[in-house]
Amino acid sequence: MSAIATDPIPVRALNQVTYCNRLYYLQYVDCVMPTNEHVEGGLFDHRRVDDPDLKNKTRSDRGTATSRGIALSSETLGISGVLDVIEEKNGEQYPVETKHGSAPHDDDGKPTVWDNDAVQLCAQALLMEEAFGKLVPHGFQYHVGSKERVELKFTPELREKTHGAISRCRELSVLDSPPEPLPSELRHRCFGCSLAPVCLPEETLYQIGHPPAVEEEAKPPAGITRVIPQSDDGAVLYVQEPGSSVGKRSEHLIVKKDGKELSRVPMHAVRQMVVVGNVQVSTQALETLAANEIPVSYVTGHGRFIGSFVPAPAKNVSLRESQFKMFGEPAVCLELAKAVVRAKLSNQRTLLMRSLRDDDTRGSKEYGARGLYDLLRTLDRHTSVESVLGVEGQGAALYFAEFGRFLKQPPTGKGFDFTTRNRRPPRDPVNALLSFAYAMLAKDCFSAVCTVGFDPYKGFFHQGRHGKPSLALDLMEEFRPVIADSVVLTLINNESVTKSDFVMWRDACQLTDAGRKTFFAAYEQRKATEITHPVYGYRMSYSRMLEVQARMLASFVRGGIPSYTGFTVR
Numbered sequence: 001m002s003a004i005a006t007d008p009i010p011v012r013a014l015n016q017v018t019y020c021n022r023l024y025y026l027q028y029v030d031c032v033m034p035t036n037e038h039v040e041g042g043l044f045d046h047r048r049v050d051d052p053d054l055k056n057k058t059r060s061d062r063g064t065a066t067s068r069g070i071a072l073s074s075e076t077l078g079i080s081g082v083l084d085v086i087e088e089k090n091g092e093q094y095p096v097e098t099k100h101g102s103a104p105h106d107d108d109g110k111p112t113v114w115d116n117d118a119v120q121l122c123a124q125a126l127l128m129e130e131a132f133g134k135l136v137p138h139g140f141q142y143h144v145g146s147k148e149r150v151e152l153k154f155t156p157e158l159r160e161k162t163h164g165a166i167s168r169c170r171e172l173s174v175l176d177s178p179p180e181p182l183p184s185e186l187r188h189r190c191f192g193c194s195l196a197p198v199c200l201p202e203e204t205l206y207q208i209g210h211p212p213a214v215e216e217e218a219k220p221p222a223g224i225t226r227v228i229p230q231s232d233d234g235a236v237l238y239v240q241e242p243g244s245s246v247g248k249r250s251e252h253l254i255v256k257k258d259g260k261e262l263s264r265v266p267m268h269a270v271r272q273m274v275v276v277g278n279v280q281v282s283t284q285a286l287e288t289l290a291a292n293e294i295p296v297s298y299v300t301g302h303g304r305f306i307g308s309f310v311p312a313p314a315k316n317v318s319l320r321e322s323q324f325k326m327f328g329e330p331a332v333c334l335e336l337a338k339a340v341v342r343a344k345l346s347n348q349r350t351l352l353m354r355s356l357r358d359d360d361t362r363g364s365k366e367y368g369a370r371g372l373y374d375l376l377r378t379l380d381r382h383t384s385v386e387s388v389l390g391v392e393g394q395g396a397a398l399y400f401a402e403f404g405r406f407l408k409q410p411p412t413g414k415g416f417d418f419t420t421r422n423r424r425p426p427r428d429p430v431n432a433l434l435s436f437a438y439a440m441l442a443k444d445c446f447s448a449v450c451t452v453g454f455d456p457y458k459g460f461f462h463q464g465r466h467g468k469p470s471l472a473l474d475l476m477e478e479f480r481p482v483i484a485d486s487v488v489l490t491l492i493n494n495e496s497v498t499k500s501d502f503v504m505w506r507d508a509c510q511l512t513d514a515g516r517k518t519f520f521a522a523y524e525q526r527k528a529t530e531i532t533h534p535v536y537g538y539r540m541s542y543s544r545m546l547e548v549q550a551r552m553l554a555s556f557v558r559g560g561i562p563s564y565t566g567f568t569v570r
């Protein structure tokens with residue numbers, strides 16, 4: 001049972017629960033707090049109300065006494081809140097709440113108050129009645145956008161509705177997973193909802209209503225409306241100059257070396273920082289990055305992902321409880337392992353056919369393509385995660401046996417040759433690029449699963465790898481061919497990298513600083529590429545796709561959708 005079941009419920013939570021039960025659950029039970037322009041606008045409009053110099057002060061003007069920022073709580077009602085404004089006039093006290101945006105209008109064209117705002121204001125009146133022992137018959141809502149002050153009467157119906165909202169918060173707080181998204185007739189509300197990128201309402205409802213059948217996977221449904229951003233805002237800041245340091249000045253990140261400023265980047269323009277090799281990051285910079293929810297990932301110069309400094313994890317305890325329970329069940333692990341391996345084999349086959357389509361033997365008739373197709377057909381027969389791992393290994397052997405032919409290069413010995421996949425350490429430029437690309441993808445999958453609230457170390461497929469972020473590696477499988485391998489092929493086939501971008505040390509091959517710089521640009525470009533989601537049928541960047549898949553996995557783990565479908569390209 002969540003702590004909120006006994007703690008007083010904030011009156012603004014009654015607003016959320018009236019708007020949408022799922023919104024309340026995500027915000028107050030899962031403690032997810034993203035922001036969007038509506039939330040930020042609201043905070044801006046409250047700046048006078050929230051001014052600490054005005055809090056708990058009473059001023060009088062033309063017969064009206066105004067008190068701001070009054071904290072009230074009721075054990076009987078089980079609610080608490082800080083009231084924007086309490087006015088007192090002619091011996092009558094009433095609450096005044098400030099709202100962002102314009103007032104809605106009723107059928108007669110008169111300004112009115114949204115249902116959810118009415119419940120919040122009424123809850124404030126209930127708190128005042130208990131605290132001051134006097135009936136509060138009405139209150140006001142001030143709409144900043146339209147500069148209208150609208151009176152609201154606290155009718156018996158509204159009071160009953162407010163008590164109902166309190167009870168509903170209590171009932172929702174003890175659920176193990178969020179309730180379903182709003183039904184289609186109320187879906188318009190999702191467009192202004194700050195939690196739409198987390199909730200994924202259309203996608204979740206689609207999955208509930210239509211458990212995916214294998215033959216249906218290739219046909220995206222009609223009519224899913226995207227309510228989440230198509231791509232991520234902000235850039236990824238890569239810092240790799242050996243001996244450099246990253247500090248913070250005002251709202252900027254400053255990269256310096258030997259006392260000289262190398263670059264200066266506004267914090268708001270960064271959504272992730274990647275530190276490669278011997279680079280120092282100051283405590284102040286880390287603290288500010290964490291406060292701005294910007295993760296910092298550490299990667300070695302060889303391309304090994306070390307770990308991430310992530311903001312304090314979401315307080316999503318119930319997701320982690322479900323994760324440990326579900327990933328402890330062999331049948332669930334098997335189902336999920338099949339889903340990600342199915343997607344990986346399918347994506348490998350697609351990349352193979354695309355890369356060899358000009359070849360005389362034609363893509364789909366290729367030995368490798370046929371082999372991958374056969375593996376896909378037999379996947380459902382396997383009854384243990386270990387045997388699915390075996391299938392994945394066979395697929396990798398078939399795929400990498402052909403990988404050298406994907407490279408449009410001069411004759412053997414003159415360009416980039418690839419004979420076999422090798423690692424730890426990679427021994428040639430193609431393997432060095434592949435290892436580096438997988439390390440980058442691992443850190444992005446790590447970020448995605450942490451953002452959602454998972455424990456990145458408890459996976460369903462790569463289990464028992466001590467100290468490895470197993471779940472990040474599981475999620476990564478379906479994206480390896482389409483993000484990592486694709487970047488490597490683009491860099492080589494477009495001649496963006498040459499042999500001078502690599503250095504050999506003993507038998508280890510790695511990228512030079514210049515080579516890494518070229519790699520980072522290509523990798524970010526790939527992640528910004530928009531593709532159509534195979535199930536939901538709308539476009540989004542690969543970068544967003546990682547998070548969407550992680551969120552759908554979370555939804556499956558908590559019982560919100562009946563199955564998880566891996567990402568595939570066509």
Ligand code: SF4
Pocket residue numbers: 019020021022023024026180181182189190193194195196199200201
């Ligand atoms: S996106 Fe829609 S269904 Fe999801 S929490 Fe927001 S309002 Fe509710």
